[in-house]
Amino acid sequence: xxxxxxxxxxxxxxxxxxxxxxxxxxxxxxxxxxxxxxxxxxxxxxxxxxxxxxxxxxxxxxxxxxxxxxxxxxxxxxxxxxxxxxxxxxxxxxxxxxxxxxxxxxxxxxxxxxxxxxxxxxxxxxxxxxxxxxxx
Amino acid sequence: xxxxxxxxxxxxxxxxxxxxxxxxxxxxxxxxxxxxxxxxxxxxxxxxxxxxxxxxxxxxxxxxxxxxxxxxxxxxxxxxxxxxxxxxxxxxxxxxxxxxxxxxxxxxxxxxxxxxxxxxxxxxxxxxxxxxxxxx
DNA sequence: TTACATGCAAACTGTTTGCAAATAT
DNA sequence: ATATTTGCAAACAGTTTGCATGTAA
Numbered sequence: 001x002x003x004x005x006x007x008x009x010x011x012x013x014x015x016x017x018x019x020x021x022x023x024x025x026x027x028x029x030x031x032x033x034x035x036x037x038x039x040x041x042x043x044x045x046x047x048x049x050x051x052x053x054x055x056x057x058x059x060x061x062x063x064x065x066x067x068x069x070x071x072x073x074x075x076x077x078x079x080x081x082x083x084x085x086x087x088x089x090x091x092x093x094x095x096x097x098x099x100x101x102x103x104x105x106x107x108x109x110x111x112x113x114x115x116x117x118x119x120x121x122x123x124x125x126x127x128x129x130x131x132x133x134x135x136x
Numbered sequence: 137x138x139x140x141x142x143x144x145x146x147x148x149x150x151x152x153x154x155x156x157x158x159x160x161x162x163x164x165x166x167x168x169x170x171x172x173x174x175x176x177x178x179x180x181x182x183x184x185x186x187x188x189x190x191x192x193x194x195x196x197x198x199x200x201x202x203x204x205x206x207x208x209x210x211x212x213x214x215x216x217x218x219x220x221x222x223x224x225x226x227x228x229x230x231x232x233x234x235x236x237x238x239x240x241x242x243x244x245x246x247x248x249x250x251x252x253x254x255x256x257x258x259x260x261x262x263x264x265x266x267x268x269x270x271x272x
Numbered sequence: 273t274t275a276c277a278t279g280c281a282a283a284c285t286g287t288t289t290g291c292a293a294a295t296a297t
Numbered sequence: 298a299t300a301t302t303t304g305c306a307a308a309c310a311g312t313t314t315g316c317a318t319g320t321a322a
Binding site: 153154155156174175176192195196215217 | 285286287288289295296297
């Protein structure tokens with residue numbers, strides 16, 4: 001039982017062929033601790049590991065992984081999209097000074113007093129971003 | 137006492153010369169109820185009112201109004217930026233089906249149990265987006 | 273062998289910028 | 298008169314797309 005087999009299974013379960021590129025990107029993403037990546041940063045990380053993947057494929061793969069529930073998109077204002085390897089329900093600190101994103105451990109933070117939803121609608125998820133700035 | 141005078145004062149207080157374009161955009165933005173606009177939608181709205189403003193000026197103006205605290209930027213994933221004329225501390229419903237943004241009245245929703253912040257940092261603001269989808 | 277995935281380059285979207293002409297004070 | 302603002306067009310960043318080539322089953 002090696003890691004590649006496990007990763008391949010993971011991809012197969014998600015309905016994705018375990019190709020070289022997808023395996024490589026999955027390795028970068030899911031081995032080790034939770035990460036927040038952009039297309040650009042994932043591409044660079046893959047390069048550092050000596051993996052050759054085109055940026056277009058990185059974009060494709062991010063979408064596929066997201067659609068398969070392996071990644072979660074995080075909405076930070078700005079042009080760039082971020083993806084979080086932690087797909088559980090949790091919230092974020094965003095350091096505005098350096099653009100870094102940190103998880104807030106689930107259970108720490110609670111939301112209460114949500115008003116009634118419009119009829120026919122339900123909550124998909126709740127995004128909470130606590131924006132930090134340097135103390136004045 | 138006419139509306140233009142008031143708007144001009146508002147701009148002047150914000151350190152902005154009350155030019156024709158800024159007055160016109162302020163009129164569209166701040167007369168009537170709270171709005172969520174994108175650069176594109178504001179440009180279109182201005183056109184409908186017979187106001188001639190270039191898109192570049194709309195972008196400039198949105199930034200200036202935001203920096204002056206007259207608007208608040210709302211981070212929804214995606215390429216487009218949204219601005220909210222309601223600058224008070226409040227949260228949002230986002231209807232994923234049609235891309236519409238609605239205010240959640242402040243006071244309804246409470247957040248508790250925030251963990252300690254990194255040293256030297258303080259909260260700038262907390263963004264909460266309750267993402268709605270159509271009931272299955 | 274057949275359907276799917278990749279990589280390149282070109283296209284596209286939203287946004288920003290440089291600079292000459294116009295406007296506010 | 299002077300500094301600021303505007304508008305255009307070009308530049309730009311991130312992302313998406315079309316299509317020929319390569320790969321997995």
